Amino acid sequence: MAALTKKQKLEKIMGSFELFAKNFIYITDTKNQKVKFNLNSAQIELDELIENNRFVVVNKARKAGVSTYMLAAALWRCCTRENESILIVSYKTDSSKYLFETLKKMNMWLPRDQYPDLFPETKRDSRDELLFENGSRVVCAVAGNKEIARGFSPTWTHLSEFAHYANQEKQLLSVEQALIDNGKLTIETTSNGTNNHYYKLFMSAYKGNSKYKPYFIPFYHELYKEQNRNQHDEAEEWFKANNKGNRLREKDLEPDEKILFEKGANLRFLMWRRYKLLDMTLQEFYQEYPSNPMESFISTGQSVFDQSKVLERLNYILEPLSTNEVYSQLPDVLKLYINRGLYIYKLPKKGIKMFGGVDTASGSGGDYSTVTIFDNEGEQVLSFYHNKVPVYLFAEIVDTIGKWCNYAYLAIERNNLGLPLIERLRKDYEYMNLLKQKVFDQKGKKKLQLGWTTTNTSKSIMISDFKEQFERGFINLHCKETLQQMQIFQEVDGKMNNKKGEGNHDDLIVAAALACQAMKQNKYYVDIA
Template identity: 50%
Template sequence: MVIKKTKHSKAIQKVLGDFRLFAKNFIKIIDNNGDSVPFILNAEQEQFTNEMTKYNIILKGRQIGFTTWSLAYMLYSAMTKSDTSYIIMTHHNKVTQSLLRKLKKMYNSLPHDKYPNLFPTLEISNRDEMYMSNGSRIVVGTAGGEDSISGNTFELIHLSEMAKYPNEAQEEIIATSIPALAKNPNSKIIIESTAMGYNTYQEMFIKAYRGKESVWKAHFYSWLAKAYSSQFKHSFDEAEEWFKVHNKGARMASKDLEHDEIELKEKHGASFRQLMFRRYYIETNSIDKFHREFPTTPDEAFAESNMSVFDTKIIIERIQNVIPPLKNNEVMGDIPDTLKPYLNKSLFLYHLPKKGIKHYGGVDVASGTGGDNDNSTMSIYNAEGQQMASFYANDVPVYEFAKIVNSLGRFFNYAYICVERNSYGLPLLEKLRKEYGYMNLLKQKIFDQKGKKKLQLGFMTTTTSKPILINDYKENFELGMINIECVQTLEEMKIFQEIKGKMGNKKGANLHDDLVIANAMACQAMKQSKYYVDI
């Protein structure tokens, strides 16, 4: 952009070179009182500006102001960088048009009269884009509508409220967006949303947040963010007045706090004012909706506690306290060669076995054909209920998985193993016993057609035995009799539901319950507490 040399040019150049200064000096927004005010970044917007990378995924509470930030950032960038393009996509056409109006209002609020010739003029302004005289443009689009991304190149792509996009469209939009990102160091993509259960967005965020291999950087902003002090001032005032009416005119104090409020105050630093707002919101809505709209942690945001068989609150607390698996260099010299290719890819070891200690394992077997099919899983605990190891993979054939189960069982002091006998479990049991001579296997008592009692290898899951299996596991977990370290197991437990008498995982792509079954099998092994071999 060419700027006329004036006595203000140095100051103007400084403002044009800094997004924060540009926003504060040139961009106006409408605040909660309906007044037009300078756009001064709040603490969370400032933090994101400092921390954003090329690939960003944001989980947040409601109304922290990231769409406002994004519109302002796109406007600033488009005006100061010629021939560049930007896009923001939303979940609904009405929201898309609302953001476009907000963007145009920002443009019109610029001090055009005070600084004529400073800002590019609008050449095109319609329902889909703003095109400027410097060749830059800002496009808006709606997920599930006309494809606005393919065939274009963008400096910034913002997918707003992605969790609300049609689930089948989320993965496709990501796949389309990555190639459309400009091939330069300054281009960025931002995925931002409040939580909406389990979908592609949730899977991407949790993977990035857990620190697993991901190109995405996870940014989480809870309802205790500083932005809420100003954004929700009216709601906070309203909640405080409501509390006073029901407490003889007194504000909330320590003596008024319930158990979960004490934890929020002591562990997360919540103020009495914030806690009054929380209680007020829950009274007018529900605790589950509050957790989704105003989460304290990511796990809380995605929780569906009212549907899960297991206590979601206990699961979340456990996730926050798990230990990381042992590193390769800590165990490579100890484990059998059979297991080394899988270490910290499909196999995760949390503790090494100690001599003379009994161990118990559970196994659930799948086809091993990859794709979206189920995982073959194994979990091992020591006699005290401490989880020692976890294995899950969907691309390991049954014959290869039998080798893994044999090696892992023998490594953990010849563990007593309970294998789910159903389906692919039967051929695995035959291989363990006949080919590998593995003797320490759970046997289930059954009656034959003549009424004679006999023992068969493995655990047969039926409509009668499955509730017992899951209830035993639930009791062991929720009463603290076992200590789970595998985060993937805990994630599966969140979506393990009982609907119309049937138990299983929440339906959807990449949602599984195989680790739940393997851990439940391990609990059955511990319940029988037998050992057919000497250690």
């Protein structure tokens, strides 16, 4: 094969961002030295994802080099295409200024003297815009209360540290509408808790329910091997000094470390992790150095549930049984909802007592009507959640679920819409296996009433019991949605609720906590022998 000519080599380099960066882009490294920009493995993976998708959202650990990649890619597009309009948005003035100055350095360091006809000349270099003679330009902006892209039609928009923007949903809508046909939009950020639009956006993408393609960079990604080499060396020396000169071995790993090891964290990463945990809590480590997206969203301050235990449980949950595995065994009433609101983790075994909790909503599309069922060993058998089921239909669903699960003993919250649900179950369906709560009337006479009445005091008791059962391992949750609600459940001023925000709910927590009260009473008013 004949060797490439100089012209052919340059055409090949200009046609590939990775080669362009390696040959023509210079950056400053951690020692403030000017060096050529060789893409790390995460940047290469991200480049391929962006090349093949219009909308990409990136969640990352610290210092992953995503912003550097974006700036270099923007410069490459401007140098190789006419009339590119690229918008780079940051969440505050300082960070915007830093990004733009970095971009200007990259442009200034292009070898124009060596290749005078290869790169377009800079026509305008202002405080927030680079304009090139081929009509391409890069504009830097700061996210604020005004719509970001008004009067601008970008071919590519990049939103940096999006989780820290104010008015996230409004800003994102503005940017999406401003894009030209087939324009690209990328979002990259470290997480900022769960009470914001970014959390909802990323989790929808992560679940495959969005036009956005998700990309996550864990703390043990290949790129950090070289970047954190000195820290890893220091951690290894510390470990050996405290373990008779021995390095960490696979057989020495703790259960949570074994999971990380199986996912790709090598032993040097795990020694470094132990070293870091000398000076920070596990939840603080999750926030700074997540191994999965859910860890990055942890907010430690007011969480009711131990977040490390919630995350550990998320790593081991059973996937719901497939529709084919359960369809023929389900009552007809439930077939419509299988894996579309109804999730079954284990089929009921004949003669086994089961216990459930039920929380009722209106079915208008807001809060969810929920059911959780445990067997007599505390294993979750089933979960149901749906926000468009009216009370009369929910009563039929609860009756059918209960009787299918060996006539489960059900604790139903009787507040608000729970009371008409209880009445329908008793009168229309003659469901007899319901929790009864002891109460006193105004004369001081004790009586039993059907269902669980939730007050501030009884809710605290109910949640406290559920927390203990879960954290001590007496119950085994499989419902991913329940566990995710537990990640945003908090106590503020003595009141326990989900974090406020669109799409945040605690209905499944209530159902599971009620099921624990049913197990606590351990009664059964019907014979299932």
